[in-house]
Amino acid sequence: MSEDTPWEPDRRLGGNWRSLFDQPRGSGLPPPGEQAPVPQMLDDGPMGDEAQIDPKAYHPWILQRGRSRPSAMLGLRWYESKAGFWSGCGMPYPMLQAVEYIGDRMVSLDFGTRQFVIEGSGLDVLARRIKEGTVLAVVEYAHVVWPQRSEGAMVTAIRRMNPRDIPA
Template identity: 70%
Template sequence: MTEQSPWEPDRQLGGNWRSMFEQSRSGGSPPPGGSAPAPDAFDDASADDATEIDPQAYRPWILQRGRSRVTAMLGLRWYEPKAGFWSGCGLPYPMLQAVEYVGDRMVSLDYGGTRQFVIEGRGLDALARHIKQGTVLAVVEYAASIWPERPQGMVVTAIKRAKGGEDAPLR
């Protein structure tokens, strides 16, 4: 009978735990780090590529498509023609308390009275529906310097912040 240490399992009953950490006897070397390489972490960055603004074709809003996670923020984006860059802000969906719309020309977003935004344009009834569903990633204001030909269908012509009952542009 072989003598074995009380903390080591019996080799006849299930093997030796040390064998997991030792080099194989076949001459191969263990992988770096002493164990199998870790699988690549899941990265859905490619799914976020759809949130980029396309300078070739104007899209008034960008919708979340085919992802299982909840959209946390609603982005508002506008172009600063004097500076030559895009500006914007992100608003948390959980803080959105009301979405009001007037026909298809205006949508108002109320963040508890502390922040209110008015979006003007055409075809915005569909935007209001998507915002209520929580699937809008970003609303993009039309900029004539980026897209010289004005779209015939849906378009966002202005994004304004309401202050004290008066509409004030975000810029």
């Protein structure tokens, strides 16, 4: 075998399988005058507009649109009025151990090492949606952002109830 020709396997045994993956250079370019196809993004995760806080209208929670894959995390967002910005955290749904509620005024979320209490009105629907796993984020009402209070459900407080947060 000479040094100039590359090694080729026996074609009766399947041929050179690498040639199936190696494309000649320039083969991916469209012919002149045609546009290359634009790849479609198939990501329907919560990174789009649906996970954004709407400054025009208050929505106490943001629901997942479509159920192609379950939401990985539950976001909790509150407004820091002294600092003037949003704060929050994301807790993984698989770590959610319990959802407790008292009427439509209070929902408690137990993530094992971290517990949260959500206060407000109309929260019985929120508890049901969290148990379904369709809530992307819970948003606390901020008078600075939405001066006009809306009718319907409202989250007035999101409190962390960890042992280190409770005064002795």
